[in-house]
Amino acid sequence: MASAARSASRAFLRSSFRPAVRSTRSALPQGFRAASRRGYSSEAEPPKSSSNTLLWAGLAAAGGAGAYFYLKGADSGISSKNFTPTQADYQKVYDAIADRIANETDYDDGSYGPVLVRLAWHASGTYDKETGTGGSNGATMRFAPESDHGANAGLKHARDFLEPIKAKFPWITYSDLWTLGGACAVQELGGPAIPWRPGRQDKDVAACTPDGRLPDAAKDHSHIRDVFGRMGFDDREMVALLGAHALGRAHTDRSGFDGPWNFSPTVFTNEFFRMLVDEKWENRKWNGPGQFTDKTTKTLMMLPTDIALVKDKGFKKHVDRYAKDNDAFFKEFSDVYVKLLELGVPFTTKAEDRFVFKASE
Numbered sequence: 001m002a003s004a005a006r007s008a009s010r011a012f013l014r015s016s017f018r019p020a021v022r023s024t025r026s027a028l029p030q031g032f033r034a035a036s037r038r039g040y041s042s043e044a045e046p047p048k049s050s051s052n053t054l055l056w057a058g059l060a061a062a063g064g065a066g067a068y069f070y071l072k073g074a075d076s077g078i079s080s081k082n083f084t085p086t087q088a089d090y091q092k093v094y095d096a097i098a099d100r101i102a103n104e105t106d107y108d109d110g111s112y113g114p115v116l117v118r119l120a121w122h123a124s125g126t127y128d129k130e131t132g133t134g135g136s137n138g139a140t141m142r143f144a145p146e147s148d149h150g151a152n153a154g155l156k157h158a159r160d161f162l163e164p165i166k167a168k169f170p171w172i173t174y175s176d177l178w179t180l181g182g183a184c185a186v187q188e189l190g191g192p193a194i195p196w197r198p199g200r201q202d203k204d205v206a207a208c209t210p211d212g213r214l215p216d217a218a219k220d221h222s223h224i225r226d227v228f229g230r231m232g233f234d235d236r237e238m239v240a241l242l243g244a245h246a247l248g249r250a251h252t253d254r255s256g257f258d259g260p261w262n263f264s265p266t267v268f269t270n271e272f273f274r275m276l277v278d279e280k281w282e283n284r285k286w287n288g289p290g291q292f293t294d295k296t297t298k299t300l301m302m303l304p305t306d307i308a309l310v311k312d313k314g315f316k317k318h319v320d321r322y323a324k325d326n327d328a329f330f331k332e333f334s335d336v337y338v339k340l341l342e343l344g345v346p347f348t349t350k351a352e353d354r355f356v357f358k359a360s361e
């Protein structure tokens with residue numbers, strides 16, 4: 001559950017910022033605002049192995065959270081010794097991501113959180129339960145061709161955002177870092193706790209998944225069931241996952257679609273479902289891909305796959321439930337996002353041993 005302070009800021013954002021969505025930046029709660037700009041560059045990232053700072057030792061034997069690392073002078077507070085990261089170490093990574101989310105506000109609607117949630121999802125959503133390929137274990141989106149897949153357009157912003165964190169904590173794999181980034185962003189934007197565990201290993205370019213595994217927003221309910229069914233999700237889980245569209249926006253230079261789903265795109269709520277149910281949605285007349293716009297302000301949008309959730313009876317009953325019951329949405333979203341982020345990962349730890357990170361105040 002979100003804290004009272006977060007609920008208040010959420011209500012504030014929602015009530016004060018219809019319909020000037022982009023101005024949410026100026027009204028973000030203290031923690032969201034930039035105290036200082038750090039200006040990390042966002043240059044092209046050759047796949048980095050951190051080879052000069054990190055030597056793997058006994059990885060296969062140790063596995064998962066118990067991996068051993070030998071660090072040489074990295075900016076991690078740890079030097080020249082064997083290192084087994086603990087929950088406290090992962091909390092430090094969490095805190096560093098949260099800090100960067102709070103301070104790097106000169107982006108989009110004022111937060112990198114939404115694009116981090118999307119990076120974690122696209123890294124994981126390539127999973128195929130039949131072949132066991134894809135999923136978050138590998139972070140193969142570091143490489144072309146996967147980074148160039150149309151569905152991944154714009155995710156370089158999220159990958160680059162996490163680079164300074166990787167430099168500071170070179171012992172964490174990209175696969176763990178990207179999923180931890182998604183979990184952190186949900187929590188920091190006022191969403192439910194997302195229990196998380198380490199254990200993913202990075203793979204090389206050969207493990208890139210073929211294009212076409214992620215969903216196409218122009219399609220209908222059967223496509224949603226095909227794609228998420230391939231990952232092993234049922235109807236209820238599919239709807240809960242789509243609730244992440246409370247966050248962020250579509251960009252014409254990425255997907256071709258345009259606009260946010262609601263008036264508080266940097267706060268995690270059940271607003272996606274409330275807007276689906278409460279607003280009237282009509283075809284947007286514009287020179288772009290088919291999408292829907294709200295009749296009242298014509299400033300919001302829904303994708304064809306979003307509208308499919310209210311057209312399909314099996315999906316609609318969950319949309320209605322989540323629109324009415326934010327607690328149910330938070331609980332079920334947390335469960336299914338955790339499941340998504342763990343698809344295909346050969347953990348050596350138990351589900352009960354997942355970490356619940358302390359969110360920033």
Ligand code: HEM
Nearest residue numbers: 114115118121215216217241244248249250251254255305
């Ligand atoms: C049928 C399934 C889905 C489709 C077709 C879909 C499609 C899209 C599209 C077209 C965008 C706009 C991208 C852009 O132009 O920047 C987007 C953004 C986003 N999606 Fe989805 N998505 C789906 C499922 C999900 C799921 C399961 C999650 C997370 C659990 C998610 C999280 C997000 C977020 C947070 C954004 C905003 C990103 C930003 O602001 O940069 N989506 N999605």
